[in-house]
Each structure stands twice: as C-alpha cells, then as structure tokens.
Amino acid sequence: MNTAQVHPSVPKLSTAKAASQVQAWRVTLVGPRLIEDKALLRQFGAEYRVRVFSRLREAAASLDDEHDRADVVVAEQSLVDGAGVDLLRDLRTRAPETIRVLLLDNAEAEVVQQAVNDAAVYQVVITPWQSESLRLLLRRALESRELARIHRYLSRELKFADAVVTRQSEGMRAVLQEVYSFDRMVFVSHAMAEVCNLARKAAPTDLPVLIEGETGTGKELMARAIHLFSQRHALLFMAVNCAAINDDLLQSELFGHRRGAFTGATTDRLGLLQAAEGGTVFLDEISEISPSMQVSLLRFLQEGEVRPIGSDQTRRCDVRIVAACNRPLRQLVDEGKFRQDLYYRLRGFELRIPPLRERPDDIPPLVAHMIEKYGRLTSRRVAGLTPDAMARLCAFPFPGNVRELETEIRRLVALASDGEIITERHLPPEIAKIVPLPVARLSNVNLLLPGRTLKEKVEALEERLVRDTLDRSKWNHTRAAQELGLSRVGLANKIKRYGIRRAGDE
Numbered sequence: 001m002n003t004a005q006v007h008p009s010v011p012k013l014s015t016a017k018a019a020s021q022v023q024a025w026r027v028t029l030v031g032p033r034l035i036e037d038k039a040l041l042r043q044f045g046a047e048y049r050v051r052v053f054s055r056l057r058e059a060a061a062s063l064d065d066e067h068d069r070a071d072v073v074v075a076e077q078s079l080v081d082g083a084g085v086d087l088l089r090d091l092r093t094r095a096p097e098t099i100r101v102l103l104l105d106n107a108e109a110e111v112v113q114q115a116v117n118d119a120a121v122y123q124v125v126i127t128p129w130q131s132e133s134l135r136l137l138l139r140r141a142l143e144s145r146e147l148a149r150i151h152r153y154l155s156r157e158l159k160f161a162d163a164v165v166t167r168q169s170e171g172m173r174a175v176l177q178e179v180y181s182f183d184r185m186v187f188v189s190h191a192m193a194e195v196c197n198l199a200r201k202a203a204p205t206d207l208p209v210l211i212e213g214e215t216g217t218g219k220e221l222m223a224r225a226i227h228l229f230s231q232r233h234a235l236l237f238m239a240v241n242c243a244a245i246n247d248d249l250l251q252s253e254l255f256g257h258r259r260g261a262f263t264g265a266t267t268d269r270l271g272l273l274q275a276a277e278g279g280t281v282f283l284d285e286i287s288e289i290s291p292s293m294q295v296s297l298l299r300f301l302q303e304g305e306v307r308p309i310g311s312d313q314t315r316r317c318d319v320r321i322v323a324a325c326n327r328p329l330r331q332l333v334d335e336g337k338f339r340q341d342l343y344y345r346l347r348g349f350e351l352r353i354p355p356l357r358e359r360p361d362d363i364p365p366l367v368a369h370m371i372e373k374y375g376r377l378t379s380r381r382v383a384g385l386t387p388d389a390m391a392r393l394c395a396f397p398f399p400g401n402v403r404e405l406e407t408e409i410r411r412l413v414a415l416a417s418d419g420e421i422i423t424e425r426h427l428p429p430e431i432a433k434i435v436p437l438p439v440a441r442l443s444n445v446n447l448l449l450p451g452r453t454l455k456e457k458v459e460a461l462e463e464r465l466v467r468d469t470l471d472r473s474k475w476n477h478t479r480a481a482q483e484l485g486l487s488r489v490g491l492a493n494k495i496k497r498y499g500i501r502r503a504g505d506e
Helices: 015-021 032-036 038-047 056-063 084-094 109-117 131-160 170-180 190-202 219-228 247-255 291-303 329-334 340-346 360-377 387-395 401-415 454-472 477-484 488-498
Strands: 026-030 049-053 072-076 099-104 123-126 209-212 237-241 280-284 320-325 349-352
Touching: 026 032, 026 038, 026 056, 032 038, 032 072, 038 049, 038 131, 049 056, 056 072, 056 084, 072 084, 072 131, 084 099, 084 109, 099 109, 099 131, 109 123, 123 131, 190 219, 190 349, 190 477, 209 219, 219 237, 219 280, 219 320, 237 247, 247 291, 291 340, 329 340, 360 387, 360 401, 360 454, 454 477, 454 488, 477 488
Parallel strands: 026 049, 026 072, 072 099, 099 123, 209 320, 209 349, 237 280, 280 320
Antiparallel strands: none
C-alpha cells in the first residue's frame, strides 16, 4: 500500500473543498477491519485527510515524517505484525501531541492498563464500534487538544507578558507610546540623545541588540521601547534575568522541556523562545550565563532553532533577541570569560547607556517627571524643589543611577506636605552634605520657571531647551533635532507650538 495516498474508499472532494483540505486534520487508521469499514472511511474522508494501513510496520514508517505527522492515530490491538498498543506507546515518545485511540476486542485488564499507563491513549474503544461514535470521539478529542493548546498559550502570555504589550486597545497603546516614545524619554543631555537616536534606527530592524550600562540606568526600559517601535510591537515582549536562576532552570525557561526530562518535570513546558513566537525576548544580565548556555544560545542565534530538554526534535522560532549586561562584554571576551562568536552575534546594534553621574543635566527633568508621577499616584501636589536642593541632587553621584534617584524622589514626595516645596531639610544626610555644582553647570536649567502648575513649568523648560539648542546650533534644524533626539518634523512642531522665533526675526 502506498502510504502517501489516501485510501481509494475515501470519496474525492470538489476542487474548492480539496484546496481547503490541505489545512484539515490528519487521521491515520491502522488495522484490517478499519480498512473494510467503508461507512467509516466515507465519514472520515469528508472531514479529515485520511491514511490507512493494515500493518504496524507500514504505519510506523509513515508516522516518522515529522512534517506530515498525523493529528490522530486510531489503531486496532490485533495487527498482522504486532500489537496496536506497542505502536501507540512508541508514538507517545516520538509525537506526544498526537491523539492516540486503541480499539480492543475485549476489555483485557492488562492491555487496558498498558494503554492507559504506557501509551497514554486518549480513549480505549471496545469492538464492535459505531462509525458515528468514532467520528464524534475524534471531533471531541481534536477540540480538546486545540483548547489545551490555546490554554497553554494564554497561560504563558498572562505569566510573562508585560502590560506594555498585552493591552491591545488603540487608546492604551497611544498612552504607552507617549510614555515610552523615544522622543519623550526623559532626558536633555546630548549623550542620551545619541543613544536614543541609535535605538530608533535599530527598532525597525530584526537584528539583535546589545544594551550595556550600569545597574539602574534603564536598560529594560530601553529594550521595551525598542520592541514597542519595532514591527513586532503587537506580539509578546518577554524578559528573563539570566543571573536570577541556575543554568539548568535557565535552559528549561528558554528552550522548554518534555515530561520526564529530569526530576520534577511532570508536564511538558513551552520555553520562552517558543512562547514569544514573532515577538521579542529580553535577556538581562547576559554576561552571567554559563559556557554551556552560551553554546545553546549561539546555536539558536545562528540557526533559529530550539530543542526542548528531553526532546530529539528541533523547531524553528522567529524571535528577536535583545540582551543587556552591566559589564562590558568586550572586556569579558578579552578575559576569556565570554564566547567571542556569541558576542558578535548579539551586537547587531550595541547601545551604551551612560550612568547618571555622566549626565547630570538629565536630573532636573527626571526629578520633575518623577514628582508629577508620584504626586499623582499619592494624590499629593508637590510644588517642586528649591534651587539649592536641586543643585545638591545634581551633584550627587547616584551609584544606583536612575533607579536610586526614583526611590529618593518617591521618598521625598511621601515626606512633603500637600503644596509644599522640597528643600534641603527633606534630603537625606548623604545628599544634603554634598557641595553643589558651580552655577555654570546648571546654567541651562533655570528652576525659577514661569507657570503655576508642574505641567506649565515642564512646558516652559521644554521651550527654553528647544530655544537654547537652536541658538547654539545657529538654527541648523538638522543638528538641533539630532541633539534633542527629535525628527525634523517633531522639531518644527515644537517651534510652531511655542512660537519660537530667531533673534532678529521677531
């Protein structure tokens, strides 16, 4: 019998129906009595792609083809060259997703026990069978498998997906874009403008991105922004801290595992790389992974394939990798602690986020943003900071970078009364004793801005920054836009919004 052809008893479909049949479920029937049941073959042939075999060996050879593997296998126990339960037991290991049904002449306790425990069959059917009953059984089994697959996917999505990518309404996405937009990231320094300009260019590509920076500089925020403005923004963004779990668990977390692959693996697990199909996976602290894990990750980046632990099959995955580390990977490569080939694979784009101490000009707008954020969360209006308090914050090195600054501002908002201005007395001793920077360092940030509300003061600050940048660049719009991290259209809109005119043209 030609295993590549459907049985001749299966009716031929019309051209239109045959075209849709390519996507239909595939059913394999094994056993002489199944072949002789013409009514069953007609019913199955109208709904499924059916292949029939009388011998175990022929069926096993056909089921080896992983690209055309059956969705359901129905096998008689009594076959010419073996037992149906043996075929289904072997199929459980090679194709665990395939639904297995065993037909028995009588309810032999030993065979039923083997079928349930060893072959993990979906159903044991005692002959004689009814064609309609078998048809309904297969339909129910396929629907149950599809529901289980959807349940696994949704469970993984709910567990790992951040609100940034799980909210699908356009209104919520517009709010998220406003928060995470490169043009609206809270910075005024030229150093951050250069980083964001490069990130903006990296976002629409599918190249891996390597983000380096000290702890607390905002590497994950940058990774999320890259994902949000990529072609993959509608799909999942999943993050994993490589330093937080051991090597074996990290292998399982990324690549998944099969049931029984190791102690405690009681069920199949879908790895992040498969769960995030079409989306982005963020690997934080990539420098901490072991040499064996580096090899596995390198293979995925080269081939785009994953193989779950305990499986002998590989599957292709379309996932973008964004990695981050708090130590220079180039230095680790030179020291022999990180694979050079993996380093070159990861750095499709390489971004270095400077620490906060190297860009003190970013502190005033960050403070304004954080005061507004936590004031809104606590229903408390803080009038702002005195120039002396701001100068001391700008002079403090903040070893924890933006994360430490955010924690400090959150504490200051909690300490201040409604409508109060934060002064030096609110600051912790280690910041209060700092000698402020010379006024020249803060010349571009005048804290006595016009406006009554925080929003009006922030707008006044933005207008002044745009005006000063234009003057400094002699009104070269291209250069000014690059320094501010804006597009030329975005710069033109701000000039129009604030009515900024060149000196002498007013």
